[in-house]
Amino acid sequence: AQSVAQPEDQVNVAEGNPLTVKCTYSVSGNPYLFWYVQYPNRGLQFLLKYITGDNLVKGSYGFEAEFNKSQTSFHLKKPSALVSDSALYFCAVRDVWQAGTALIFGKGTTLSVSS
Amino acid sequence: NAGVTQTPKFRILKIGQSMTLQCAQDMNHNYMYWYRQDPGMGLKLIYYSVGAGITDKGEVPNGYNVSRSTTEDFPLRLELAAPSQTSVYFCASSNPQGSGSEAFFGQGTRLTVV
Numbered sequence: 051a052q053s054v055a056q057p058e059d060q061v062n063v064a065e066g067n068p069l070t071v072k073c074t075y076s077v078s079g080n081p082y083l084f085w086y087v088q089y090p091n092r093g094l095q096f097l098l099k100y101i102t103g104d105n106l107v108k109g110s111y112g113f114e115a116e117f118n119k120s121q122t123s124f125h126l127k128k129p130s131a132l133v134s135d136s137a138l139y140f141c142a143v144r145d146v147w148q149a150g151t152a153l154i155f156g157k158g159t160t161l162s163v164s165s
Numbered sequence: 166n167a168g169v170t171q172t173p174k175f176r177i178l179k180i181g182q183s184m185t186l187q188c189a190q191d192m193n194h195n196y197m198y199w200y201r202q203d204p205g206m207g208l209k210l211i212y213y214s215v216g217a218g219i220t221d222k223g224e225v226p227n228g229y230n231v232s233r234s235t236t237e238d239f240p241l242r243l244e245l246a247a248p249s250q251t252s253v254y255f256c257a258s259s260n261p262q263g264s265g266s267e268a269f270f271g272q273g274t275r276l277t278v279v
Contacts, residue, residue, distance in 0.1 A: 059205070082264045082265055084267055084268075086270075091273075091275075092272060092273070093169075093255060093270040093271055093272045093273050094208075094255065094257075094270040095270075096267045096268075096269070099265065099267055101264075101265035102265075140207065140208070144264050144265075146264050148213075149213075149215055149221060150196055150198065150213035150214070150215055150221065150223075151196070151259075151261075151264055152198050152210050152213050152223065152268075153198075153208075153257075153268055154210075155200075155207040155208040156207055157205060157206060157207040158205075158207050
């Protein structure tokens with residue numbers, strides 16, 4: 051079965067410092083991986099995805115993610131955090147074995163950036 | 166471009182009442198989904214549809230029903246509401262061409278059953 055895990059419930063960083071939000075995956079076949087962000091009382095916004103190709107994927111708002119096949123990881127990164135980056139972040143994998151190819155989500159990681 | 170629109174944004178139901186959560190998308194996506202989000206649990210798939218007239222169960226379908234009469238609309242019906250259905254509900258859609266397509270989400274419906 052396809053699944054993702056986000057091992058940290060919360061990540062705290064100071065503004066200006068680099069941030070990493072971790073995600074590991076378990077899939078049968080090629081992984082299709084996604085990161086979404088959710089601000090309070092809002093829907094999920096797409097940040098970036100890995101389908102194939104370069105292991106470093108660049109996305110919205112200065113975020114990037116590194117795909118590592120040997121470690122089955124897809125960590126979200128940003129070189130310099132902003133207070134406005136504080137939100138709930140979800141990693142997801144597409145379930146290609148299901149007819150609807152729905153996204154399967156991790157439990158989410160709350161990112162808190164302090165000024 | 167409105168994307169995915171959900172109504173209502175908030176609702177309080179009494180135990181045993183019924184309601185329909187509305188979802189509409191204007192991107193001509195064939196694939197649509199309903200998820201529920203509970204604190205610390207991520208999003209769980211309730212139902213999905215791969216096109217008009219075609220629906221199927223997801224991970225947590227009990228207590229819910231869906232229909233898909235048009236490409237644009239995918240309403241979620243709650244019959245005999247229970248406190249366990251207190252949650253935030255998200256509708257999403259995606260382009261079926263390739264597994265690399267991201268899903269687009271509505272703003273959510275916050276439902277409380279008392």
